[in-house]
Amino acid sequence: MDLRFTPEENAFRQEVRAFFRENLDPKVHAKLVEGRHASRQDLVDWTRTLNAHGWGVPHWPAEYGGTGWDPVRQYIFLEELQAFPAPAPLAFGVNMVGPVIYKFGSDEQKARFLPRIANMDDWWCQGFSEPGSGSDLASLKTKAVRDGDDYVVNGQKTWTTLAQYADWIFCLVRTDPAAKKQEGISFLLIDMKTPGITVRPIELIDGGHEVNEVFFDDVRVPAENLVGRENKGWDYAKFLLGNERTNIARVGVSKERLRRIRELASLEHIGTEPMIRNSRFREKLAAVEVELKALEMTQLRVVAAERTREKGKPDPASSVLKIKGSEIQQATTELLMDVVGPYALPYVPDREDDRWDELANEPPIGPDWAATVAPTYFNWRKVSIYGGSNEIQRNIIAKAILGL
Amino acid sequence: MDFDLTDEQRLLKDSVERFVADRYDFESRKRFMAEPEGFSREMWASMAELGLLAVPFAEEHGGIGGGPVETMIVMEAFGRGLVVEPYLSTVVLGGGLLRHGGSEAQRAEILPAVASGEMLLAFAQVERGSRYDLHDVSTTARPDGGGFVLDGEKGVVLHGEGADRLLVTARVSGGRRDREGIGLFLVDGKTRGVSRRGYPTQDGMRAAEISFDGVRLGPDSVVGEPGNALPLVERVVDEAIAALCAEAVGAMGAMGETTVDYIKTRKQFGVAIGAFQSLQHRAADMVVMTEQARSMTYLATMMAGVDDAAERGPAIAAAKVQIGRSGRFVGQQSIQLHGGVGVTMEYKIGHYFKRVTMIDTAFGDADHHLSRLAETGGLFKAA
Ligand SMILES: Cc1cc2nc3c(=O)[nH]c(=O)nc-3n(C[C@H](O)[C@H](O)[C@H](O)COP(=O)(O)OP(=O)(O)OC[C@H]3O[C@@H](n4cnc5c(N)ncnc54)[C@H](O)[C@@H]3O)c2cc1C
Numbered sequence: 205m206d207l208r209f210t211p212e213e214n215a216f217r218q219e220v221r222a223f224f225r226e227n228l229d230p231k232v233h234a235k236l237v238e239g240r241h242a243s244r245q246d247l248v249d250w251t252r253t254l255n256a257h258g259w260g261v262p263h264w265p266a267e268y269g270g271t272g273w274d275p276v277r278q279y280i281f282l283e284e285l286q287a288f289p290a291p292a293p294l295a296f297g298v299n300m301v302g303p304v305i306y307k308f309g310s311d312e313q314k315a316r317f318l319p320r321i322a323n324m325d326d327w328w329c330q331g332f333s334e335p336g337s338g339s340d341l342a343s344l345k346t347k348a349v350r351d352g353d354d355y356v357v358n359g360q361k362t363w364t365t366l367a368q369y370a371d372w373i374f375c376l377v378r379t380d381p382a383a384k385k386q387e388g389i390s391f392l393l394i395d396m397k398t399p400g401i402t403v404r405p406i407e408l409i410d411g412g413h414e415v416n417e418v419f420f421d422d423v424r425v426p427a428e429n430l431v432g433r434e435n436k437g438w439d440y441a442k443f444l445l446g447n448e449r450t451n452i453a454r455v456g457v458s459k460e461r462l463r464r465i466r467e468l469a470s471l472e473h474i475g476t477e478p479m480i481r482n483s484r485f486r487e488k489l490a491a492v493e494v495e496l497k498a499l500e501m502t503q504l505r506v507v508a509a510e511r512t513r514e515k516g517k518p519d520p521a522s523s524v525l526k527i528k529g530s531e532i533q534q535a536t537t538e539l540l541m542d543v544v545g546p547y548a549l550p551y552v553p554d555r556e557d558d559r560w561d562e563l564a565n566e567p568p569i570g571p572d573w574a575a576t577v578a579p580t581y582f583n584w585r586k587v588s589i590y591g592g593s594n595e596i597q598r599n600i601i602a603k604a605i606l607g608l
Numbered sequence: 609m610d611f612d613l614t615d616e617q618r619l620l621k622d623s624v625e626r627f628v629a630d631r632y633d634f635e636s637r638k639r640f641m642a643e644p645e646g647f648s649r650e651m652w653a654s655m656a657e658l659g660l661l662a663v664p665f666a667e668e669h670g671g672i673g674g675g676p677v678e679t680m681i682v683m684e685a686f687g688r689g690l691v692v693e694p695y696l697s698t699v700v701l702g703g704g705l706l707r708h709g710g711s712e713a714q715r716a717e718i719l720p721a722v723a724s725g726e727m728l729l730a731f732a733q734v735e736r737g738s739r740y741d742l743h744d745v746s747t748t749a750r751p752d753g754g755g756f757v758l759d760g761e762k763g764v765v766l767h768g769e770g771a772d773r774l775l776v777t778a779r780v781s782g783g784r785r786d787r788e789g790i791g792l793f794l795v796d797g798k799t800r801g802v803s804r805r806g807y808p809t810q811d812g813m814r815a816a817e818i819s820f821d822g823v824r825l826g827p828d829s830v831v832g833e834p835g836n837a838l839p840l841v842e843r844v845v846d847e848a849i850a851a852l853c854a855e856a857v858g859a860m861g862a863m864g865e866t867t868v869d870y871i872k873t874r875k876q877f878g879v880a881i882g883a884f885q886s887l888q889h890r891a892a893d894m895v896v897m898t899e900q901a902r903s904m905t906y907l908a909t910m911m912a913g914v915d916d917a918a919e920r921g922p923a924i925a926a927a928k929v930q931i932g933r934s935g936r937f938v939g940q941q942s943i944q945l946h947g948g949v950g951v952t953m954e955y956k957i958g959h960y961f962k963r964v965t966m967i968d969t970a971f972g973d974a975d976h977h978l979s980r981l982a983e984t985g986g987l988f989k990a991a
Contacts, residue, residue, distance in 0.1 A: 205617075205677050207910045209609050276609055459988050466986060486982040493987045494904075494926045494978070501903030508611050524896050601895050602888035606868050 207504070209276070216277055220284045227253050228290050237464065239540075239576035242291040243558050244327075244369050250291045251324040260322040261298050268306050268314070269322050275510040279503070286456025296328040296365070297321040301374045303447055304391065304440050308432035313393070331361040331375035331394070331418055332441065339596050341376070342385045342438060346420060348377035348392060350427065355379075355392060357400075357423040363590075367403050367416040370396050380435050391437035393429040400424070408586075410579035411553060445592065452522065452591055453529035455500045461536035462493060468543050468573065479543060488542070492535045499528045520604040523597040530587040530594060537581040547571060548578040555579070611906065613677070620663075620674075621681045627658060628689035634956045637812075640692055645770050646814035647693045656725030661699055665707060670720035676847065676912040680854040680905065687858020690959055692813050694728055694767035700851045701766075702729025704844040705775050705792065709832030714794060718773065730771035732762035732795075732818055733841070740972040742777075742841055743787045747820065749778035756780075756830075758793065758801075758823040768816030769806025771797055776820070780835040792837035793829045795820075811966040812959060842917060845971050846924045850912035853905040853931045856967045859960045860898045860935060863942040866957055867891065871945055887945055894938050901934035922984045925977040932974030935964035 209217070232246045242250070254260050255269075263278050264270035273281065285292060302321045305313050320326045337344040346359025357377055367373065373394050380388030394401070400423035406415045432440055466489065469480040479485050506519050541548055547570030555575040568575065588594045602608040613621060631654070640648035655661050663678045665671020672678075679700060686695060703722050706715055706729075721727035738744035747760025758778055768774065774795045782789030795802065801823035806816040832840045868891055871882035881887055908927035914920040939961035943950035950957050968974060981987070 205611055205613060205906070205910070207609055207611070207906065213609070462986075462988050483979070483982065487978050490978050490982040490986065491929070494929045494981065495900070497907065497923075497926050497987050498900040498904045498930050501907050502899055504609060505611055505903060505906075508609060521899065523892075524899050527896055528900065595889065598889040598892035599885070601892035602885075605895055606888075606891055608868065608872065608882045608888050608891060 207501075209280070213276060213280060217280050217284060220281055221288065223257065223259075224284065224288045224290050227257075228288070232291065233289070236289040236291065238573055239580050240556055247291050247294060248324045248327075251293045254293065255323045260293065261302065264298075264302065264318075264322075265306065268302075268318050275507045279507045282451060283456035283459075286454060287460045289457070289460045294324065294327065294366075296330050296374075297324065297326070299447055299451065300330060300444050301328050301372075301393070304374070304431060304444050307443065308391075308440050310428075312428065313431065317393070326371040327366070327369045329364050329367040329370035329373045329396075329418075331364055331367075331373045333363045334360060335362050339593055341441070342389065344376055344378060344389065346375065346377050347381065348379050348390060348425070350379070351424075353427050354424040355427060355430070357392070357394065357420045357425055359420050361418040361420075362416075363406070364403075364416045364418045365414055367396070367418050368405065368413065372396060373418065374431075376437050376441055379437075383435065386438040388435055389437040389441070390434050391431040391440045392425055393431060394420075394423065394425050398423050398425065408583060410583040411551070412556060412579070412583065446522075453499055453503045453525035454533060455496065455503050455529070458496050458499075458529075458532050458536055461533075461540070462489070462496065465489060465536065465539050465543060468540070468571075472543055472545070472571075485542060489539060492532060492539060495528065495535070496532050499525070499532060502528070520600065523592075523600045523604075526591060526597045527588075527594050530591075533587050534584050537577075537584045540577045541581050544571070544574050544577040547574040548581075550574070613681075617677060617681060620678060621685070623658060624660060624682050624685040625688075627654070627660075628685045628691070632689035632691060634690075634959075637690055637692065641812050646808065651691075652693050652725050655693065655695070656723070660695075661725055662723035664699065664703060665719050665723055669715055670723040676850055676909045679847070679851050680909045683851045683854035684858035684861075684905075687855035687860075687963075688862045690812065690859070690956075690963055694730070694771070694813075696848060696851060696855075697731060697767040697771065698722055698727075698729045700848050701731040701844060702771075702773070702775055704847050705731065705831060705840065706794075708843060709792065709837065709840040710794075711828070711831075713828065714831065718794075727773065728767065728771045729773050729775065730765050730768040730816075732765045732768060732774045732776040734763050734765070735761060736763055740976045741785070742845060743790065743838055744785050745777050745779045745790050746784050747776070747778040749780050749791050749793060749825070751780070752824070754827040756791075756793065756825045758795065758820040758825055760820055762818045762820075765816045765818050766809075767814055768818050769804050769814055773797065774802075774818065775831065777837065777841060778820075787838055789835050790838045790841070791834045792831040792841060793825055794831050795823065795825065795829060799823055799825075809966065811963040839917065843915075843920075846917075846920055847912045849924050849928050849971050850905070850908040852967050852970055853901070853908045853927050856931045856935050856964050857898070857902050857905045859964050859967075860894075860901060860938045863938055863957060863960045863964075864891070864894050864898055866960075867894070867942045867945050870957075874947075881945075890941050890945060894941055897934040897937045901931050901938075904930040918984075922981055922987055925972075925981040925984075926987055928972060928977040929974045929981065932968040932977070935968055936974075939964045 232242055261269050262271040262273055262281055266272045305317050334344050348355040348357045375392045375394055376389050377392050378388050379390040400421040402419040404417045405413045470478045472479045474482050506521050550569045552575035659672055660682055662671045663674040667673050706718055735746055749756040749758050776793045776795050778791055780789050780791040801821045804816045804818045806814055809815050871887055872880055874881050904927040908924050911920050911923040942957050943961055946957055949955050
């Protein structure tokens with residue numbers, strides 16, 4: 205047992221960090237530090253920078269552009285990316301549909317889509333959830349009926365993250381209404397420009413536009429866009445959701461947030477004393493640090509075990525990572541609320557606009573980092589809901605680990 | 609970075625787990641506790657035979673030269689078995705203090721006797737007013753001729769009543785809470801002026817209140833630097849905390865398994881109660897808390913061997929916080945999921961709960977270590 209990284213791994217970490225320092229636009233970096241989002245263009249540019257360096261899809265098999273790093277290096281890369289902080293490549297492409305395509309897709313699909321995913325030539329979104337099908341995803345109703353060389357799709361998806369930017373959507377659709385609910389589902393790739401698709405925004409709790417409803421009205425999808433076999437889509441979806449959960453702990457993100465909190469808490473004062481000297485606050489902060497350290501160690505245990513696990517089989521322990529990871533992320537947003545105090549109150553509608561600084565012809569109200577704090581706290585309630593809610597994760601632990 | 613055990617460590621793990629499984633069932637434990645000393649001399653001799661008492665000591669002192677990982681392995685298994693023998697006080701604490709701070713003569717005399725099971729040690733440190741502060745010492749050691757005269761009272765000395773030798777912290781100079789001026793002394797339990805009052809503990813072990821009244825000590829009783837023993841004490845206490853973390857994880861694992869077995873078999877409303885989702889989620893949360901505790905035990909184990917207190921301290925404190933929190937949660941939920949039988953003396957689950965509760969109060973509870981950690985500037989310094 206040796207929990208230290210090797211000198212080579214430490215050197216690798218330095219290499220990654222140096223690359224980020226030299227290649228990430230400082231303006232984008234500053235946005236993330238301030239708790240704002242990278243814009244669409246920021247993300248495309250950054251993904252291309254990574255991809256040009258060979259780091260666009262490190263975790264993919266080498267034949268599709270992966271780096272061949274072992275799980276420890278994969279982890280170091282991801283942690284550095286999150287902690288820097290640098291924008292994370294769009295998960296819907298590189299973590300979700302990409303692996304489904306290289307694992308189950310046809311050669312034509314691989315050749316057509318994979319390089320474009322890695323380079324972000326296509327923006328992908330995920331069309332799984334429906335108004336009536338959230339946690340019980342397999343109950344989905346959007347249907348696809350074979351008609352000649354096409355499927356004709358009718359129905360509605362919802363909660364579709366960043367569909368407003370998307371070129372493509374991967375969907376679960378019902379192709380056999382008579383079969384048992386998991387057995388009549390197929391996995392379709394749909395061009396968002398196809399006639400009959402309508403995207404409507406859903407405004408989230410913080411006023412932001414990140415999710416949408418997507419309507420399908422007699423949308424004709426070429427049958428060649430079916431992934432794998434008809435009615436086997438549930439298997440592919442399970443594979444995809446398993447991958448989704450492996451990086452869900454987001455230890456690097458929370459580390460960066462805690463450092464930021466510490467920094468801001470030394471600028472803000474309670475009376476004459478910097479907040480960071482206040483013992484109540486400090487102990488709250490320390491309590492979250494303890495949880496995060498434990499999570500980091502748990503994550504490393506899962507990473508180390510991955511080296512010997514069968515590839516593509518998610519560890520049931522990843523449910524532990526999801527539960528704790530989301531709780532800790534939420535706890536960091538609460539700590540920032542503590543730090544900002546009364547200046548959580550003002551609502552700044554333009555805070556996500558790229559021209560934010562120029563738009564504001566008056567100085568910010570309160571500290572210049574305050575505008576994102578309350579919206580992030582509100583918005584971050586989502587992290588224990590999506591990706592398999594924390595209750596669903598507990599069901600998984602009860603069944604898969606405890607056999608209840 | 610790996611969490612793998614070496615072949616020797618895996619052998620040790622197998623053998624200590626088998627020992628606990630075969631010879632330390634709950635009924636046997638009750639018998640051991642009823643023996644005059646509150647534990648079984650026969651078990652102690654078997655542990656010596658298996659080499660468990662020799663784990664952390666150098667070969668020249670009759671040991672097997674193990675490190676914190678080996679101690680973790682033993683303690684986790686002991687946690688599963690709720691072992692009541694004086695392993696922590698004799699091997700980890702007493703043995704640790706001598707291993708790190710004893711003179712060559714002290715080590716040569718005592719450590720082989722510890723390893724062979726002939727000698728028991730205890731660490732007399734807590735005082736009525738000191739709570740968890742290791743530097744809060746009122747007991748005095750007044751220089752006298754070449755030696756010292758010891759006066760004062762020590763409390764909740766784990767296995768202090770029957771220990772052959774006591775390791776006692778005492779103030780050589782300075783005020784009650786000064787970090788400087790603390791000495792560590794090796795005292796024969798039968799020396800004139802030492803009186804001991806033993807009693808049972810909540811978790812099935814034994815402890816003692818010990819008073820020292822004009823106890824005369826020779827110069828060879830000093831362990832480490834006279835008047836500067838605090839760093840030594842802190843180091844060994846940190847090792848003991850890592851060991852306790854492992855013991856607690858063993859206990860939590862056993863509680864989790866016992867509880868899951870129970871809810872799979874206990875029927876109400878015509879079904880196994882484990883079919884109720886509220887209980888399933890509670891059991892899932894127990895897994896989360898146990899795994900987090902296990903992770904921190906690994907961290908504590910790795911850090912226990914680090915010489916630099918500034919590097920070691922925060923990690924150990926963080927681990928103790930997690931163990932305290934996890935132990936409380938897992939313990940309370942285990943009882944709850946058992947219903948009435950969980951609060952009986954007869955059934956074993958409550959005994960695990962009591963042990964993890966007392967582990968929290970040993971060498972600083974979660975709150976104590978949280979403030980200790982908060983003082984240090986945190987776990988995640990800018991890299
Ligand atoms: C910001 C955001 C972005 C999202 N992005 C996408 C996306 O891009 N693509 C996509 O397809 N989906 C997306 N989702 C949808 C997300 O996956 C669902 O919200 C999630 O699966 C939960 O479904 P639901 O919202 O219908 O809640 P419900 O399933 O109705 O759950 C409501 C409550 O009941 C609990 N519950 C449900 N079933 C059980 C059970 N069996 N046992 C115990 N408790 C239960 C849940 O935990 C929750 O607390 C997104 C969601 C959000 C909030």
